[in-house]
Amino acid sequence: MLRAAFFYSKGGNSMLDIKKLRENTEYMIELLNRRGGDFSYLNEVLAQDERRRKIITEVEKIKAQRNEISKKIGQYKREKKDVSEILAQVDNIGADLKSKEQELKQIDEYIKDQLLNTPNLPHPNIPVGKDEEGNVELRKVGEPRVFDFEPKAHWDLGTDLDILDFERAAKITGSRFTVYKGLGARLERVLINWMSDLHAHEHGYTEIIPPYIVNGDSMLATGQFPKFKDDAFKVMDDRDLYLNPTAEVPTINMHRNETLKGEELPIKYTAFTTAFRQEAGSAGRDTRGIIRQHQFNKVELIKFTKPENSDKELEEMLMHSSKVLDLLELPYRVVTLCTGDLGFSMRKTYDLEVWLPSYNTYREVASISNAEDFQARRANIKFKRDKDSKPEFVHTLNGSALAVGRTVVAILENNQQIDGTIVIPKVLVPYMRTEIIK
RNA sequence: GGAGGAAUACCCAAGUCUGGCUGAAGGGACUGGUCUUGAAAACCAGCAGGCGGGAAACCGCGCGGGGGUUCGAAUCCCUCUUCCUCCGCCA
Incomplete structure (x- = not known):
């Protein structure tokens, strides 16, 4: 849900293919530069993208943990066992998750904004010119x-x-x-x-x-x-x-x-x-x-x-x-x-x-x-x-x-x-x- | 403009009041199989699709969209959108 929220109502795709950008950074920036202008900011976008993926891994790890605990709470409640101990475990998870998600949201927004404002790659065979x-x-x-x-x-x-x-x-x-x-x-x-x-x-x-x-x-x-x-x-x-x-x-x-x-x-x-x-x-x-x-x-x-x-x-x-x-x-x-x-x-x-x-x-x-x-x-x-x-x-x-x-x-x-x-x-x-x- | 109702996977549809073995019952369609000379029927089996992270194992997200409450949301709250019924108005 997080992904979908930032990129598009459904699908979560960026505009330029960021995976391709990762693999062919120099080439793609060079192509874009042919339009006129300096597209080297995409290097920074990629750096942020790397950070983004790292945070995603962290966030998902926390979520997996939380899901497991929540499941256990449900189980205990059904068995009428005491739940207060597990509940304590989960105390700080919420805050931790929230701050990381906030950070992720900011990075996502930055990347989205940059990519939405980046034009399509010109075809490599078309003439290069200013206007x-x-x-x-x-x-x-x-x-x-x-x-x-x-x-x-x-x-x-x-x-x-x-x-x-x-x-x-x-x-x-x-x-x-x-x-x-x-x-x-x-x-x-x-x-x-x-x-x-x-x-x-x-x-x-x-x-x-x-x-x-x-x-x-x-x-x-x-x-x-x-x-x-x-x-x-x-x-x-x-x-x-x-x-x-x-x-x-x-x-x-x-x-x-x-x-x-x-x-x-x-x-x-x-x-x-x-x-x-x-x-x-x-x-x-x-x-x-x-x-x-x-x-x-x-x-x-x-x-x-x-x-x-x-x-x-x-x-x-x-x-x-x-x-x-x-x-x-x-x-x-x-x-x-x-x-x-x-x-x-x-x-x-x-x-x-x-x-x-x-x-x-x-x-x-x-x-x-x-x-x-x-x-x-x-x-x-x-x-x-x-x-x-x-x-x-x-x-x-x-x-x-x-x-x-x-x-x-x-x-x-x-x-x-x-x-x-x-x-x-x-x-x-x-x-x-x-x-x-x- | 007024008054109500609805949105669940390819289609139909249960669940929503009373939050937790629902990563979503049950049909239909579809795919494979049994049976049949072949087919139909019947029976058996399989069946979200997708996106994201990861080398992989695996994990995260999905019940119209977005946001919130909660350890936990299809289920509660807010908001937007679309569709349906009735009334009014109108080409």
Whole structure:
């Protein structure tokens, strides 16, 4: 009970595998350092871990002793024998135990705190770099269109066509919110439908619409918490609730504290959610338009796989995400994130970046990642290969497919015509019931 | 929002009032066996799973979560969560 209390409601697993850390300390610290920062504090964590194990041994010894005496007391009472002598024996045990447990609790909390704030190990083969400058382009697909007129930015296109309304959104809520109107609203909705259809029907994912409010345990399990609490919208309520920041959180947590059957893996979900983010660290960035909003829609792919398959499943997921841009005939590129740009929970990430004429650059529309067992440890998600085999942690993967708002931006900007009208991508015409937004 | 009830191992379920041979009765399912030409039925046997400490022996923890009382808690106290029934309200 003690263990479970400190690490997680059930399971008692740490985030990084502390046993592996014990055995490969230098190597793991070196890998983590590639993210930027100094992770040598893990040496101290290990020292504390050693002390922790020593105290555990002591505490358990006392408990064994106490259990034995208690059992004897029970026996004596049943036999109506005098118990006062044994009772005296046990007098100081309580105090001794209490102080040792207190010490243990402190150490546990220290270790837990350190480990919860330590990110996943970057994959050893990904490029080492400081920030997004270090990301490596894998391939480019399609050619950025050459305009014979000055292309407009999506906020001008959207406002002129009366399909995006920023001023009224500001009136309703504030900055970084948008009202979609008319064919703008329809385009957003159609993209959600079409993307979900593609993944559900063509790619074999099961559709999920999860709750859009999640609890703190869920946020901890997928790695948003404790480190990135400021990015979340807290629900003003006496419960520990937050607005969904990405479908990865509710969808991975569907299986928190579960042991899955080997034969049901891989589990593949496509989840549609509205995501909410504070964007606390991006004040002043992308203030115009709908690139960076507090609220945006996203179709997400989530997989639970066996460890030996997660690499190939990541490649497959990348293909599934890319397929969306292929079919929309939007020019994009695929990059591998370098160690410095990698998200907290992830070992390896590909970004899809779509060409945006008004920015004259590629901008992220999807992020496809393999967390391997990092989230599975935090969330305590395991599987059994066979009925009799030992449970092992699954690997979790997630990828946008795609961020809907940014896809709208890409369509508006890339498909604009000189008169400010927008040509609808062929695949969407049956859904849109029009070939043009004018 | 109001009033009640419940949460026990894969499933059902006893135990909770009256704390101690309950590391958890009894079914069902499952696994193995007997019988059978084969199967069903019947009968016999096995059966928490897991986490942690340890080289191992073995030990510690587990009755929704957390905390407390006690030498000792499934059983007593506090707290949270979830589910069910009724009333009210509501898409």
